[in-house]
Amino acid sequence: MNPSGLDSLIEALRCLPGVGPKSAQRLAYHLMQHDRSGAARLGESIQHALKAVRHCQRCNTFTELEVCERCLSSRRDASLLCVVETPVDMNMMEQTLAYQGLYYVLMGKISPLDGVGPRKLDLDKLLSRATDGVVREVILATNYTNEGEATAHYITAMLKTSGVGITRIARGVPVGGELEYVDSGTLAQALRERKSLGMT
Amino acid sequence: MNPSGLDSLIEALRCLPGVGPKSAQRLAYHLMQHDRSGAARLGESIQHALKAVRHCQRCNTFTELEVCERCLSSRRDASLLCVVETPVDMNMMEQTLAYQGLYYVLMGKISPLDGVGPRKLDLDKLLSRATDGVVREVILATNYTNEGEATAHYITAMLKTSGVGITRIARGVPVGGELEYVDSGTLAQALRERKSLGMT
Numbered sequence: 166m167n168p169s170g171l172d173s174l175i176e177a178l179r180c181l182p183g184v185g186p187k188s189a190q191r192l193a194y195h196l197m198q199h200d201r202s203g204a205a206r207l208g209e210s211i212q213h214a215l216k217a218v219r220h221c222q223r224c225n226t227f228t229e230l231e232v233c234e235r236c237l238s239s240r241r242d243a244s245l246l247c248v249v250e251t252p253v254d255m256n257m258m259e260q261t262l263a264y265q266g267l268y269y270v271l272m273g274k275i276s277p278l279d280g281v282g283p284r285k286l287d288l289d290k291l292l293s294r295a296t297d298g299v300v301r302e303v304i305l306a307t308n309y310t311n312e313g314e315a316t317a318h319y320i321t322a323m324l325k326t327s328g329v330g331i332t333r334i335a336r337g338v339p340v341g342g343e344l345e346y347v348d349s350g351t352l353a354q355a356l357r358e359r360k361s362l363g364m365t
Numbered sequence: 366m367n368p369s370g371l372d373s374l375i376e377a378l379r380c381l382p383g384v385g386p387k388s389a390q391r392l393a394y395h396l397m398q399h400d401r402s403g404a405a406r407l408g409e410s411i412q413h414a415l416k417a418v419r420h421c422q423r424c425n426t427f428t429e430l431e432v433c434e435r436c437l438s439s440r441r442d443a444s445l446l447c448v449v450e451t452p453v454d455m456n457m458m459e460q461t462l463a464y465q466g467l468y469y470v471l472m473g474k475i476s477p478l479d480g481v482g483p484r485k486l487d488l489d490k491l492l493s494r495a496t497d498g499v500v501r502e503v504i505l506a507t508n509y510t511n512e513g514e515a516t517a518h519y520i521t522a523m524l525k526t527s528g529v530g531i532t533r534i535a536r537g538v539p540v541g542g543e544l545e546y547v548d549s550g551t552l553a554q555a556l557r558e559r560k561s562l563g564m565t
Contacts, residue, residue: 167452168429170410170417177410180403182395194452195382196411197418197427198472203380204411210370210377211396211408217370218397227397229368252367252394272398 171197223294226252226270235267242266244301248291248320250274250308254344258306263353266304269294274312275319283319291320295329302330304359308343309336321362332359371397423494426452426470435467442466444501448491448520450474450508458506466504469494474512475519483519491520495529502530509536 167175171193178189196204220226221233228234235241245266249255255268269291273281295303303324307313321331335358344352367375371393378389396404420426421433428434435441445466449455455468469491473481495503503524507513521531537555538547547555 168418168427168433170414170429171427174410174414174418177403177407180396180400180407181392190453192381193414194427196380197414200380201415203377205415207377207380208408208411208415210374211404211411214370214374214393214397215401215405215408218368218374227368227371227394229370233368253390 220272221270224268224270225272225290226255226268240265243299245304246295246300246302247304247306249306249344250313250316254306254308257344257347257349257352258356261349261353261356263356271307271316274307274310275316276312283323286316288320288323292323292327295324296327300329302332304356305331305333305362306344306356309339310341310343317362331362333362334359420472424468424470425472425490426455426468440465443499445504446495446500446502447504447506449506450513450516454506454508471507471516474507474510475516476512483523486516488520488523492523492527495524496527500529502532505531505533 174196175186175189175193178184178192179186184192196207217229218227219229221228221230221236223232223236226233226235242265245264246269247255247258247264247266248269248271249258250271250273252270252272255270258264258268271286271288271291273286275281275283275286294300303320305317305320307316307320317333321333324331334352335355339347374396375386375389375393378384378392379386384392396407417429418427419429421428421430421436423432423436426433426435442465445464446469447455447458447464447466448469448471449458450471450473452470455470458464458468471486471488471491473486475481475483475486494500503520505517505520507516517533524531536551536558538544538551544552
C-alpha cells in the first residue's frame with residue numbers, strides 16, 4: 166500500500182537491531198515527513214562510513230587508517246596488550262586513565278548460542294599480534310559474563326605455550342556486569358589487581 | 366576516540382526518533398561490524414526514497430507519482446473524502462473494506478505543544494481539495510485524542526461555509542468490548558450519542 170521506494174526503505178531499516186516492522190514503518194514515515202535533511206545526512210554518513218571505516222591491522226578496532234593512531238603512538242607501552250570485546254570497552258578502559266599499554270579489540274566474544282565460535286572471532290589474528298616478540302603481558306579484559314569468561318579461558322589456553330604472561334582484570338567488576346556500565350574507579354581497581362592465569 | 370567517519374555516522378543516526386547517544390553508538394557499531402550489506406542497502410534506500418517519494422498532489426499521502434493510484438482510480442466514490450492523520454490510519458480504514466471513497470492525509474495533527482498549528486499542517490490544501498465541486502461529504506477520521514479532536518474542530522470550522530457535508534466517525538464502545546473494561550469517558554459518550562433502534 167506504500168510506494169515501492171518507501172517499502173524498500175521500511176524493509177532496509179529492519180537491519181537495525183531492535184527495529185521490527187511497525188517501528189520501521191514509523192521511522193520511515195518520520196524521515197520522509199519530518200526530517201529529510203537528517204535522512205540525507207544519514208544516507209551519506211552510512212555510505213561514507215562503509216567506504217572509510219575499516220579495522221586497524223594491529224588492534225582490530227575501527228579506524229580509517231591502516232594502523233590506528235593509538236597503535237602508532239610512541240607514548241604507549243607496547244609490552245602490554247589489553248584484550249577487550251568492543252571499541253566501547255576500549256573507550257571505558259581509556260577513561261580510567263590507569264592504562265598506558267596497547268589494545269586488541271575482539272569485536273565480539275565466543276558465544277556458541279549465537280553461532281560465534283573461536284574461528285569467527287578470528288583469534289589467529291590475536292595470536293600473531295600477542296606473539297610479535299614485543300608483547301610481554303596480555304591482559305584479558307573481556308566482560309565477566311559467561312561469554313566473556315569463556316572467551317578469556319579460550320585465549321588463555323591458546324596463549325599458554327607462547328611464553329607471554331597472561332593476566333585477567335580482577336573480579337572487582339560485579340559478576341554478570343558489563344564494562345560499559347561500570348564506574349571508572351571500580352574499573353581502575355580491577356585493572357590494578359589483575360591476576361595471573363599462566364606464566365608471569 | 367572513534368574515527369571521524371564513524372562519529373559522523375553515530376551523530377547522523379540520532380535523527381531517528383528515540384535514538385540517543387548510546388543507542389546511536391551501538392547501532393553504528395552493529396552496522397559496521399555485523400551488517401555491512403544491510404547498511405549498504407539502508408544507505409541506498411534512504412537516498413532512493415529521498416529522490417522518489419513525494420506527496421500525492423490530491424490526497425497528500427506518500428507516493429512516487431504526481432497523483433497516487435488510489436486518487437486516480439475510477440472505482441472509488443469521489444464524492445466522499447475521508448480525512449485521516451497519517452498513512453497508517455489510511456491503511457487501517459482500507460482494511461475495514463467498508464469505505465470506497467477517497468482520502469486526504471493530514472500528515473500530522475494540530476498540536477500546539479509540539480509547535481504544530483493549522484498553518485504547519487497546510488490545511489489550505491485540504492480546503493481546496495474539499496471544495497473542488499465533486500466532494501459532497503468530508504468524513505473526519507482523526508484520532509479521538511485531544512489533538513485529533515482539536516484538528517477535527519478546526520477543520521469543521523474551516524469548512525462550515527463551504528456547503529460540503531461534514532461528518533465525524535462515531536465514538537463508542539468498541540466492537541467486542543465489554544462495558545466492564547471500557548473507560549467511563551467512552552461509556553458516557555456512548556450513552557450521550559446513543560442511537561435509535563426503533564420508535565422512541
